[in-house]
Amino acid sequence: MTKVAIITGGLSGMGLATAQRLLVxxxxxxxxxxxxxxxxxxADLHARLGKQVDVAKLDVRDSASVAEFVENVAKKHGSVDILINTAGVYDEAPVIDHPDALWDDTIDTNLTGSFKMIRAVMPLMKAQEWGRIINLASTAAHEGLENNVAYCTSKAGLLGLGRCVSLEGAAYGITCVSISPTWVETEMLKxxxxxxxxxxxxxxAEIQARYESSNPQGALVQPSEIAELIAFLVSDAGRAITMEDIKVNAATNW
Structure with a gap:
């Protein structure tokens, strides 16, 4: 049967690349x-992927928005089989005098938003005894970066969230995996x-080369490479891969 996937933040970057791959x-x-x-x-998305892709407003920070979005998908398509949390924000500030608004928006979007989406879809996945959940973390989940306290904290939190979801979903065929890429050539990096x-x-070109050389492979990770990994993890072949964080690090140590 055709699987139904929700992708948060899928209008650009890794989310968009994943949408393209799953459509295939x-x-x-x-x-x-x-x-x-x-x-x-x-309109831009439909021009790129086709009108068969459903697109709707979703604010993952807002519980009512999340509940309405998931309910509408389930009503229209009969199920929610796959959740891919790629919605995320990034901004920099030091710990001292760190603005509350920046902290709240980063944590609420990157971490709490992922939790709220998972909370909304898990009952559906449990009832059908099948589900795949992917959280886009980052190598920043494993390392501290100066002036990146909110971002690093939000991504590190996804690892703990995924472990708990994996345990609660295991008996019902639900897996949860996080992916931690190094620099990926997305709109944000550009x-x-x-x-x-x-x-x-x-x-x-010189600035671009600096980012590329920061990876020992000498090249940036491409969104399509992340999408290929996700396509495998959400397939039946990914059944036993859960409670895991997969680094896509191009041999870099951070």
């Missing part, structure tokens, strides 16, 4: 994002390169 596998894809109610964003180009006045 015949999966029904439902994308939820804060910009999911923006007609232009939806914005970092653009900003550093402006701030330093150096050629963009």
């Amino acid at each position: 596998a015949g999966t029904t894809v439902c994308i939820g994002a804060r910009r999911g109610g923006d007609p232009k964003a939806v 914005s970092f390169v653009d900003q550093e180009t402006i701030e330093t006045g150096l050629p963009r």
Whole structure:
């Protein structure tokens, strides 16, 4: 039977690449994002992936928004088999004088939002005795980074969340795995390169090369590579892989 997947934050980056890959596998894809109610964003996505992809507004920070989104997917498609939490935000600030708003938005989106999505879909997965949950963490879940306290904390929290979900879901065929990539060439990373180009006045190619050389392989991880891994993990072949965090680190130590 056709599986039904929810992808949070699937309008760009790894979420979008995963949507593309799952469509190839015949999966029904439902994308939820804060910009999911923006007609232009939806039109752009449909132009890229086709109108068979459901897109709707979803704020993972808001329990009512989460409940409504999941309920609508289940009513329309009859089930929710796969949840891929890729919605995330990133901003920098030191611990001293760290703004409350930045902390709250980062934790609420990256960590609590993932929890709320899992909480909403698990009863459906339990009833059908099959489910796959993927959380996009980061190598920042394993290492501290100066001026990145909120981001590192949010991603580290996903590892603990995944362990608990794995234990509670194991008897019902539900798996939960996190993926911790190093630098991936997403829109977010491209914005970092653009900003550093402006701030330093150096050629963009030089800034890009710095990010690439930070990986011993000498190249950035591509969103499609993460999508291929996810496609395997959410398949029947991924049944026994749970309570795990998989680093996609291109041989870097962080």
